[in-house]
Amino acid sequence: ASNVIEHFEPEESTALVAEHVRVCKDGGQVIVAVPNYLNLPHTIRKFMIGKDYEFYPERSFTPRQLKRILISAGLEFKEKDGVLPLWGVSMMDGGWRVTAILDRFGLASRLNDLKRSSWRANTGYMTYAQGIKKTGT
Numbered sequence: 001a002s003n004v005i006e007h008f009e010p011e012e013s014t015a016l017v018a019e020h021v022r023v024c025k026d027g028g029q030v031i032v033a034v035p036n037y038l039n040l041p042h043t044i045r046k047f048m049i050g051k052d053y054e055f056y057p058e059r060s061f062t063p064r065q066l067k068r069i070l071i072s073a074g075l076e077f078k079e080k081d082g083v084l085p086l087w088g089v090s091m092m093d094g095g096w097r098v099t100a101i102l103d104r105f106g107l108a109s110r111l112n113d114l115k116r117s118s119w120r121a122n123t124g125y126m127t128y129a130q131g132i133k134k135t136g137t
Contacts, residue, residue: 075131082124
């Protein structure tokens, strides 16, 4: 589920993940990707724009919140990761200038290629988590 549950109320988001678990075969994987609350450029931009945000209403999640949703839906949590830490910057007015400067100094590629999945999960524009359906659930 990519870019889906963040557009629903919290109870509905949990129910959507639970439905993914219900239709998943035993031992199968469920992966959920959502906007990352910890990606400050994106979170601040959404706050500043408010209801004029192009994907309003949209909630962002921390990696920890996403992990809790997967576990509460009956999955065995496997891992978390994230992508595109600079995407939130590039979406801001004039943000392309910042990313161009970072790119010129070789910092953009370093940020986009962080080695540890936990770092990517906590800084990425999108964070995602993977859970495994336990046998018999």
